[in-house]
Amino acid sequence: MPSAIPNPFVTRLSPPPIPSVFAWARDYAGAHGPLIDLSQAVPGYPAHPEMLRLLGEAAASQAMTGYGPIEGETVLREAYARHVSDIYGASIQAANIHITSGCNQAFMCAAIALAGAGDAIALTNPFYFNHETTLSMLGIERVLVECDAVGGFLPDVVSAERALAAGARALAVVTPNNPTGAVYPPSLLHDLFALCRKYGAWLVLDETYRDFLPGDYGPPHALLSEPGWEDTLVLLYSFSKSFCIPGHRLGAVTAGPKLLGEIAKIMDNMQICAPRSAQVAVAAALPVLADWRAGNRLEIARRAEALKAVVSDLPGWDIAAIGAYFAFVRHPFTDQSSAEVAERLAKRVGIVSIPGSYFGVGQERYLRLAFANADVASIGLLGSRLPLG
Numbered sequence: 001m002p003s004a005i006p007n008p009f010v011t012r013l014s015p016p017p018i019p020s021v022f023a024w025a026r027d028y029a030g031a032h033g034p035l036i037d038l039s040q041a042v043p044g045y046p047a048h049p050e051m052l053r054l055l056g057e058a059a060a061s062q063a064m065t066g067y068g069p070i071e072g073e074t075v076l077r078e079a080y081a082r083h084v085s086d087i088y089g090a091s092i093q094a095a096n097i098h099i100t101s102g103c104n105q106a107f108m109c110a111a112i113a114l115a116g117a118g119d120a121i122a123l124t125n126p127f128y129f130n131h132e133t134t135l136s137m138l139g140i141e142r143v144l145v146e147c148d149a150v151g152g153f154l155p156d157v158v159s160a161e162r163a164l165a166a167g168a169r170a171l172a173v174v175t176p177n178n179p180t181g182a183v184y185p186p187s188l189l190h191d192l193f194a195l196c197r198k199y200g201a202w203l204v205l206d207e208t209y210r211d212f213l214p215g216d217y218g219p220p221h222a223l224l225s226e227p228g229w230e231d232t233l234v235l236l237y238s239f240s241k242s243f244c245i246p247g248h249r250l251g252a253v254t255a256g257p258k259l260l261g262e263i264a265k266i267m268d269n270m271q272i273c274a275p276r277s278a279q280v281a282v283a284a285a286l287p288v289l290a291d292w293r294a295g296n297r298l299e300i301a302r303r304a305e306a307l308k309a310v311v312s313d314l315p316g317w318d319i320a321a322i323g324a325y326f327a328f329v330r331h332p333f334t335d336q337s338s339a340e341v342a343e344r345l346a347k348r349v350g351i352v353s354i355p356g357s358y359f360g361v362g363q364e365r366y367l368r369l370a371f372a373n374a375d376v377a378s379i380g381l382l383g384s385r386l387p388l389g
Contacts, residue, residue, distance in 0.1 A: 009136060012136070018039060021039050021342060021343075021352055021353070024346035024347055024352070027347040028348075028349075028350040032349050032384075033381065034350070034378075035352065036374055036385070037352045038351065038353050038369040038374060039352045039353060039354055040373070041178065041370045042246055042370075042373060043240075043244040043372065043373075044372055044375060045296065045299070046244060048243075048244070051243055051244070051285050054280075054285055055248070057281070058276075058277035058278070058280040059277040061280075064276045064280065067272055068273040068274075070268050070272060071097075071098050072097065073276060075283040076283040077098075078094045080283075080286070081096060081097050087219060089219060089225065090224035090225050092224065092254065095260075096255065096256065096260070097252055097253070097254055097260075098260045099274045100250075100253060100267065101251070102249040104134070105270065105271070106252065106253045107131055107134060107236055108134050109253065109263045109270065110170075110236065110255075111135060111170075111172075111204075112138065113259060114204070115138075115140045116140070117138060118139065118140075118141070119140055119169050120141040120142070120166070120168045121141070121169060122144070122145050122160065122164065122168040123145065124144070124145050124146075124147050124174075124177075125144040125147060125362070126147065126153070126328070126356065126363050127144070127359060128178045128179065129358055129359055131172055143166065143168050144159075144360065145163050147182075149320060152182050152321045154182055154185075154188060155173060157195070164195055164196065164201050169202065170202035171195070172206065173189075173204070173205060174206040174208065176210070176212065176213065178206075179326055179354065180321040180368075181323035181324055181326035181328060182323060182328075183213065183217075189220075190223065193232060196232050197231075197232045201232075202234055203223075203234070204236065205233065207220065207237050209241060209324035211241060211297060212242075212300050213297075213324070214297075215298070224254075230256025230257070231256065234253065234259065236251065236254075237254070242293045243289070243293070245278065248278040249275060250274060250278050251274075300324070303376055304327070304371060306379040307322070307382070310380060315332070316331075317330065317386060318330040325372040326370055328366050329366060330365050338364045338366060339357055341367065345367075345386070348389055350385070351389065354368040355368075
């Protein structure tokens with residue numbers, strides 16, 4: 001009698017990566033001081049007291065205990081539409097916004113809406129591992145677009161066109177990038193948008209870390225002002241980072257109403273609606289905590305500068321790309337895999353990082369350091385610990 005087995009599209013995947021690197025850290029005996037966690041992309045400071053007050057007030061409301069609109073609370077859709085319009089200088093309406101339970105869910109909804117089993121979606125190499133595993137468990141083929149390591153890990157336009165010409169239904173990119181931190185210039189994003197339009201494909205742009213671009217950067221791109229952008233562009237976003245509420249799981253999709261209608265079908269089966277009280281709280285917090293979020297952006301920039309200073313003094317170590325929350329750091333151990341290096345650093349000197357190999361093909365020489373997790377003082381300790389690893 002044959003045994004029942006789980007879905008092979010899921011069983012072929014490795015276990016979640018964050019718990020695996022924390023398993024290494026459990027063997028650290030503390031000889032060099034407290035553990036320095038540079039693994040998961042979580043804010044290294046608490047939520048604002050007003051954010052907590054708003055969350056508590058909304059959670060205590062009887063009105064929030066029932067199901068809400070599939071597309072999201074009107075108050076947040078309208079507030080976020082105004083926010084996006086201000087950032088990009090474009091006219092975005094609530095009808096262009098769908099609220100999800102985190103940005104990973106936003107990506108999964110988009111992937112299901114844009115491709116089916118046997119289709120292909122292009123990802124950059126290196127890629128955000130949850131994007132890759134999402135496609136894998138859905139039976140969607142992954143096509144890799146190479147990035148220029150010498151030029152700071154920006155996507156190669158020729159490689160992107162090759163993937164789209166071969167039939168990829170979408171190109172998914174993250175900027176500021178996870179894992180490298182690379183910030184894709186507006187001109188490059190326009191080129192990728194034009195390629196997707198040329199081949200009748202979608203450009204899925206994950207902007208989870210948009211709030212941590214330099215204050216004088218200007219609009220991240222002008223794509224929302226392109227005529228007919230709704231037929232090509234899908235923007236994804238997370239409220240987790242800038243509001244320091246990752247546990248409340250809140251994200252957003254910005255797209256044309258027609259595509260959002262398809263996403264609503266998916267969301268109704270996946271979760272019905274995103275957490276309601278968090279939506280109401282964030283809608284109120286968007287305008288009132290703007291200055292606080294700007295201050296956090298400056299703090300994250302200070303942490304980036306601290307990491308640059310530390311690594312510049314370490315022979316054999318090099319920052320290949322850095323921005324927003326992350327640095328993609330080249331380690332000096334040419335004869336060892338990135339997993340071996342990361343495991344040794346965790347167990348021996350208490351530095352928790354993510355191996356480059358977790359993010360794609362040919363990334364063995366790199367580690368991802370999520371420097372936003374640690375304060376400047378903790379980052380300064382890396383200078384004495386990394387050489388011992």
